[in-house]
Amino acid sequence: MTTPQTPLDPSVADQAPDAAVLTAYDQEHLTTYLRLLDADAEGANWVDVARIVLQIDPIHEPERAQRAFESHLARAKWMTEHGYRLLLEGRGSR
Numbered sequence: 001m002t003t004p005q006t007p008l009d010p011s012v013a014d015q016a017p018d019a020a021v022l023t024a025y026d027q028e029h030l031t032t033y034l035r036l037l038d039a040d041a042e043g044a045n046w047v048d049v050a051r052i053v054l055q056i057d058p059i060h061e062p063e064r065a066q067r068a069f070e071s072h073l074a075r076a077k078w079m080t081e082h083g084y085r086l087l088l089e090g091r092g093s094r
Contacts, residue, residue: 012054014068016075022086026079033076040073
């Protein structure tokens with residue numbers, strides 16, 4: 001069985017999914033979610049994380065950057081509680 005390559009630095013949407021199912025977007029952004037969780041665990045400033053991980057300029061687009069940061073971090077946390085099971089079971093979108 002081959003698994004699709006997860007992009008290292010995919011473009012992010014303004015809002016992460018909030019579905020109760022694993023989406024294709026989630027699968028594409030696994031690395032992004034891991035980077036967000038690492039940054040959160042280290043207590044990184046959300047402004048720096050938005051700029052570096054999400055590639056959104058928080059100075060020029062503060063509302064967009066904060067919305068994207070908050071929704072993607074929430075989704076990353078959802079993945080650690082629920083989404084990973086769906087991923088392991090192969091029940092994600094293709």
